[in-house]
Amino acid sequence: MRYAILSDIHGNLEALTAVMEKCRDLEIDKYIFLGDVVGYNGNPKECMDIIRSLDIAGAVKGNHDEYAANNDDVLESFNPHAKAAVLWTKSQLSLDDRAWLTNLPMRQTIKGAFVTIVHSTLDSPEAWGYIFDEHHAADNFAYQFTQLCFCGHSHVPVGFCKKPIAAQATRQIEELRAWTDPATPEMPRDFSVFDSVSVDLQTGYKYLLNVGSIGQPRNKDPRASFAVYDSNDKNVTRYRVPYDIAATQARIREVGLPERLAERLATGS
Ligand code: ZN
Numbered sequence: 001m002r003y004a005i006l007s008d009i010h011g012n013l014e015a016l017t018a019v020m021e022k023c024r025d026l027e028i029d030k031y032i033f034l035g036d037v038v039g040y041n042g043n044p045k046e047c048m049d050i051i052r053s054l055d056i057a058g059a060v061k062g063n064h065d066e067y068a069a070n071n072d073d074v075l076e077s078f079n080p081h082a083k084a085a086v087l088w089t090k091s092q093l094s095l096d097d098r099a100w101l102t103n104l105p106m107r108q109t110i111k112g113a114f115v116t117i118v119h120s121t122l123d124s125p126e127a128w129g130y131i132f133d134e135h136h137a138a139d140n141f142a143y144q145f146t147q148l149c150f151c152g153h154s155h156v157p158v159g160f161c162k163k164p165i166a167a168q169a170t171r172q173i174e175e176l177r178a179w180t181d182p183a184t185p186e187m188p189r190d191f192s193v194f195d196s197v198s199v200d201l202q203t204g205y206k207y208l209l210n211v212g213s214i215g216q217p218r219n220k221d222p223r224a225s226f227a228v229y230d231s232n233d234k235n236v237t238r239y240r241v242p243y244d245i246a247a248t249q250a251r252i253r254e255v256g257l258p259e260r261l262a263e264r265l266a267t268g269s
Contacts, residue, residue, distance in 0.1 A: 002027065003057060003113065005211045005227045007034035007152030010064065011089065012215030012265075013043035013251075015224040016050055018243035019214055026228055030055050032110065034152040035062025035119035037101075038089050040216050040261050042251035044068070045092045047215075052100065061104035062119040062153065063128045068093060069101035081258055088255065109146060113231060116149045130154045134173045137162075137208050141173065147201060148229065148236070149208045156219045157212035157238060164204035179209060179238065180219075198237040209236060216261075222268035 004023045009016050023031075031054040038044035039062075051059075067074065067086045075083045090098070106125040107118040120128045121136065122143035130153060131137055137160035140149065159179030163169045179199055201207060212225025223240040230236075249262035 001029045001113070001231045003030050003032050003115075003229045003231070004028040005032045005034060005117075005150050005229060006051070006214060007119075007150075007211050007226070008036045008062070008155050008213035008215055009047050009051070010036055010039050010213070010215035011041035011044035011047050012224075012243075012248050013041075013046045014245070014248045015214050015241075015243045016047050018241045019224050019226050020050065022226075022239060022241050028228065030057040032057055032115070032117055032150065032229075033059040034117055034150055034211065035060050035104070036064045036152065036215075037062070038068045038093070039064030039086070040257075041248055041265075042255045042257060044089045045094075045097070048093060048097045048100075052097075057113065058108045058110040058115070058117050059104055060108055060117050060119050060125075061101065061106055064089075065101040065104060069098045085257055085261075088257065113229075114146045114148060115229065116144055116146045118149065118151050120151065120153045122149060122151075128153065131160075131208070131210065132156070132158065134160065134171075134175060137175075138173050140208055141206060144206055144208065147206055149206075150227070150229075151208065151210050152213065154210060154218070155213035155216055157210050157225055159199065159207065159209045161208075162206040166204070176207075176209075195241075196237050196239045198235050201234045201236070207236070209238075211238060216265065217268040218264075220268045222266060 068089050109116045123139040141162045159176035162173050211227040214224045223242050227238045245265050252262040
């Protein structure tokens with residue numbers, strides 16, 4: 001079975017469309033959604049319609065899904081720009097869309113796939129914390145009872161593995177450098193040389209993988225990021241997909257969302 005894992009789409013229709021085309025090429029069987037279908041970009045309704053039409057094996061709620069699904073009183077702590085953007089997103093969704101978002105679980109274990117999914121962290125998903133280093137990963141692994149866990153939220157692809165006790169390693173939890181982008185800040189980036197990275201799953205090891213963001217990447221590579229888990233071959237591959245950024249920026253300006261949201265897409269920041 002081949003699962004595509006989609007996260008942080010954020011109303012970016014062009015990026016989601018490009019990823020859907022890639023998924024057709026890859027002959028995906030089922031889809032896993034890690035949250036934040038809406039927020040930031042200008043086509044929340046269209047992205048909702050696409051996600052809801054998929055053959056979904058599992059789906060969890062993101063913080064932006066919660067903002068759009070909730071009553072307005074949760075927005076009191078927001079700055080005026082952020083509040084205006086959330087209210088605009090809400091105005092684009094139907095009551096049925098908002099009910100669908102409300103009913104998403106905070107975390108989910110997918111039966112038969114040995115996979116747990118969460119938007120932020122398994123240890124306290126409703127606190128919307130971020131996983132950036134081995135310490136955060138350790139907290140998450142304490143609540144991870146499947147070999148694989150997929151998360152999103154930071155929009156930065158990072159991966160960690162937890163070795164079996166029998167490995168007697170000095171470091172039980174280690175970052176998987178191969179999962180993040182190979183380019184370093186000192187290196188000129190030639191995006192044409194890298195469009196996927198893979199991790200082979202070893203028996204007895206646990207893996208925590210952030211799949212990156214489709215709709216607003218933040219690790220200096222502006223291309224959409226998503227992953228495919230092949231449960232027969234026991235590996236996970238993360239893909240980078242170029243899309244029509246100028247069209248997404250034009251839509252942001254057309255509907256009057258903040259200019260900064262358009263600019264950041266070009267630099268992946
Ligand atoms: Zn997000």
